[in-house]
Amino acid sequence: MSTAAPRTTGQDRLWSVDEHLEDILAAVRPLEPIELQLPDAQGCVLVEDVMVPVSLPPFDNSSMDGYAVRVADVAGASQEYPAALEVVGDVAAGQADLLHVGPGQAARIMTGAPLPPGAEAVVPVEWTDGGLGEGPVHGMRARSLGPEQTSGQVRVYRSAEARAHVRAKGSDVRAGDRALEAGTVLGPPQIALLAAIGRGTARVRPRPRVVVLSTGSELVQPGEELRSGQIYDSNSFALTAAARDAGAIAYRVGAVADDAETLRSTIEDQLVRADLVVTTGGVSVGAYDVVKEALSHVGDEDEAGSGIDFRKLAMQPGKPQGFGSIGPDHTPLLALPGNPVSSYVSFELFVRPAIRALMGLEDVHRPTTRATLAADKALTSPKGRRQFLRATCAKGIVRPVGGAGSHLVAALAHADSLIVVPEDVESVEPGTEVEVVLLG
Amino acid sequence: MSTAAPRTTGQDRLWSVDEHLEDILAAVRPLEPIELQLPDAQGCVLVEDVMVPVSLPPFDNSSMDGYAVRVADVAGASQEYPAALEVVGDVAAGQADLLHVGPGQAARIMTGAPLPPGAEAVVPVEWTDGGLGEGPVHGMRARSLGPEQTSGQVRVYRSAEARAHVRAKGSDVRAGDRALEAGTVLGPPQIALLAAIGRGTARVRPRPRVVVLSTGSELVQPGEELRSGQIYDSNSFALTAAARDAGAIAYRVGAVADDAETLRSTIEDQLVRADLVVTTGGVSVGAYDVVKEALSHVGDEDEAGSGIDFRKLAMQPGKPQGFGSIGPDHTPLLALPGNPVSSYVSFELFVRPAIRALMGLEDVHRPTTRATLAADKALTSPKGRRQFLRATCAKGIVRPVGGAGSHLVAALAHADSLIVVPEDVESVEPGTEVEVVLLG
Known part of the structure; x- marks a missing residue:
């Protein structure tokens, strides 16, 4: 763009870093939420409060491998005077049909298995003879090695209080409690909780799809031969990686030559898979600044918020910047300068916050x-x-x-x-x- | 496992957290390096020093949009007494065939374009009339809007020192310099540098492939109906997410029922895509602890380092733990306890460091x-x-x-x-x- 005399308005005034960032964050709206499978929701922001449909644990269960007993039957038991109980069977984790433990009886029980009716406490296997009649043991024989211990007699060497080694139903969360609040970022522990309460999916804002392209007829793909006057394209690689680091699904389109029509049609092609477009280069005051040329006149001029605004910012590096929206869905586009360091610093200052705002994160800035x-x-x-x-x-x-x-x-x-x-x-x-x- | 009398050796002694971690880190070797495309190498550890094959920038180039001039021709130029120079043409970025700038001449030059022979400095377009003869301008007219400014006369309103606005060849890095050291983690800026020096690939340790499976006949997939005595499988979801967070490519196999043969064959099936196997549950002293049963006897007993060792650790939560290797490639396997919190804490303490050690990272621990x-x-x-x-x-x-x-x-x-x-x-x-x- 060239004018006969210095202009003091519009794109010729200097904008502050904060003004530019404010304009970007005011324009970028969090993406519409979708229901995603838990593994796909990792790192995303939950958009609804999740309530607990069923108490955890869903039933009283044993916290140890041992024997489910009645308290009175083991009262006063000691190494010298063990309580001898009749073993009525096994209770394994996941078992639905439960034994009844009557007076003088015990059921062998595994960690996590439901406490059988009649039983009031669990004595760990280490407090017993394991049903072998030969003194204290350190564990149980694997069931597959022989069923003999599911019946017979067990000696118990210590007493137990009511509810000892029993994890009470609902002691973790209760049905109707709020498990997670809207706005929570789903990391591994939050995914653990959602799975534990039976939620296989979560309603979250998806990761934004970010299309990255660099412009410049001088740009050559790394690995190819460099001719006179050419340099390697590094921006499209760096910013694709940075977009991924910020949480986006990033698509590297690579370098586009300095031709406004090619650039415009390339960007239009990409819009179908873009929640955000990032370009580098071509935003300055030069005669070949095609991003500026191609994008200064896009959008429906009658419609507010359409089109790209090119500005000079009061910052170094990164003075020339473009921002606006493009295409029928008003996809946000950030046009960064072409110098590798300028584009990277601009990404950190403007694109990363935009990506994180699209994700619905509250904390969009680097510490x-x-x-x-x-x-x-x-x-x-x-x-x-x-x-x-x-x-x-x-x-x-x-x-x-x-x-x-x-x-x-x-x-x-x-x-x-x-x-x-x-x-x-x-x-x-x-x-x-x-x-x-x-x-x- | 059951014995007639308490044992004081082997798996019945208590091991410290540090002993267990030391044994794991002593056994886990960094994965063999491979050559990866830059985007696939993100987050990986470089295994070789990378030298600069060609200086950056590869040629003297302009840091501004403006005019390439000879210093003597603009000496003493001012707003009142501008220097008038003959414009001999355009130099755009990526241009190979360069004009020669002779005495009294100037070439319009774009940011990043090679400094043409004869020119000694660049004057920014804002210091000139842009060839329009109507006073200082703020930028250039896009080339596509008309070629008229590539010839004619330009007025320059300020003098320039030699090399002004010129980025010298090799001022970023010089051919033969070391660009990056072995051991560097490849984030976006390191990928930028590799691309900039023309490296399309990097020799790195790949991300480990981690297979996660949970065991327990009581486990139900989230989203399905919970019956009496059952709970939802959360561990396989949580630890797959945690493995990804640690840098791994993680595969969730899901819940396997408490049957030693099924478990053994499932693990054997998975080995083909595993650099590390993580199981949860079945490691305690219960009669249904199938991980222990299935894995205590795997491996060639004549070969050192094969087989899984089950231990009790002096920690809470997470007392029962298994570690060793399995299969023909001695794939490391960590068997974690089944309680969700125990398994998650165990993951943080033992599996995350193992994953990061496989990646070749020096810093394997959480801060x-x-x-x-x-x-x-x-x-x-x-x-x-x-x-x-x-x-x-x-x-x-x-x-x-x-x-x-x-x-x-x-x-x-x-x-x-x-x-x-x-x-x-x-x-x-x-x-x-x-x-x-x-x-x-």
Whole structure:
């Protein structure tokens, strides 16, 4: 775009990082929830309170391998004066038809098996002779090795209180309790609880499908031969990986040449599988900035919220940025600058929060901390720009890695954090406390 | 297993948590490395130093959209006395055949495009009239809108030093430098660097394939009807999710009934796709503990390191544990107890480190911290056992969630950490500083 005189409105004014982020988060709506099988719901946000349909455990059951007994029958039992009980059979986990334990009787019972009617407590097998009549034992003989112990006599060497080694019905959760609240992120323990109460599916917001494409006629696929003037496409690989890290299902379309029509039709093709489109490159003020050219005029101009807005941000790296929506479903699109470091920092600041907002997560941002700057000399930062410097951060100390150049992808690969230098700061002395974004 | 008298050796002695973990980590070897496409290598550990084959950037290039000029031609240029230069053409990113910029000449140049021979610096388009002869501009007209600006005259309003706005060849990395060290975990920035230097693949240790199965005739698939004496299978869902969280490719086989032969043949069937097998249930002293029965006698007894060893650990929850290897490839197998909380805690303590060791990661453990116990009353812990209590931890304060019962899966779902009560501690007063495992 070229004008006869400097313009002070629209895309020529500088927007702050916070303004841009606010606009993105105001426009991005959480995806519509769907019912997913538990394994597919991992990492997703639950959209409904889940109530407990059946108490857990669903029945009184044994917490030990041992014998189900009546308390009076083992009262006063000791090593010297064991109680001798008639074994009336086995109760295994999962068994439905239960024995009745009468006075003077015991049933061999396994961990998790229902406490049989008549029994009041469980004595662990280690407190008995295991029915062998030869003193205390350490375990049971496997059932498959012989059924002889399911009858006969067992000696019990210790007394037991009522309910000893019995897990009461409903002691974990009760029918009607709320198991999980809407908004819970489903990690392994939450999936455990849902499965335990019999829920094979969960109503969650799905992972967003993110289409990543880079633009630039200079871009060559890694592994191919590099000719004069060409560089390898790294952005589409890096941002696809970063989108996955953020929780998305990411599709790497790869590099598109600097041709507005090709780019427009490629993006339109991809919309069918996109909840969010991310492009890199072509957003600056150059004559070949095809993303800007291709997308400045998309969308129905009569309809609010359609079309891509290109802006200059008061940040370094990452000054030129585009954001808006595209296609019949108003799919959000973020157009990032093409320098690898600019695009990665822009992803962290704008795309990652957008992905997490689509997922319905409350906490969309990377954690930040404050740390003391360790450096040989003062950091310099352009006035009026918020600067993000690659750094390593440990134990309250943060050290810059590499320089400020937006092409220093090698330094990025050795950083674990970004130092944030505010807009009004032009120099940061070593020893100063600074804000740090932890890249995790 | 039953004996006539108490035994003091072998599986009847109590093993410490640390002994068991040491034995597991001593036995589990990192998987053999393979060459993977970059997107498949995400999260994996690089096994070789990667050297830079070609300097980055591979050629001097422009960091701005503007005009490539000779320094002498713009010396002393100002708003009042601009330098007027003949535009000899465009240099776009990816362009191989370059113009020559002679005295009094300039070439329009785009960000990332090679600096043409003869030119010494780049002046940003904002320092010029963009070739329009009407004062300073803010950008270029898209090439597709008309080729007229690739020739004619441009006025430059500021001088430029040599190399201004030029990114030097090799200023990011130089050919022969080490880009990444063996042992690096490949996150998005490392993938960016590998792609940028032209590496389409990386030699890494693959993600381990982990087969998860639960055992128990009482187990019913979530979503199905629960009959008397039955409970829902939650372990296979929870541990499959936890294995994925740890970095594995996890396969949920689901629940197997308490029959040793079925279990043995199911496991043997699965070995073809397993780098690690995890079972839950059937490891205790009961007569139906089929995992123990099925696996105590597998493996070639003449061969060292084959077979599964069943132990009692000095921990709560999670006392009964099995570990060893199985099948012709000595695939490691961990047999965890069947209670949902016991199996989950056991997974965190033993299986997660094993998965991460298979991946070749150096840091196999969850992070721990110290925090102050907030509780209504003292915590009690059995003497001689290391106890792990579900808790929530924030800002240096840790609070227990739910009770100590190993079946309290509801409490687990609301915990984010585990309080560790050492073996020699039987009571912990509120206000005491305790060790906490952060479940992240």
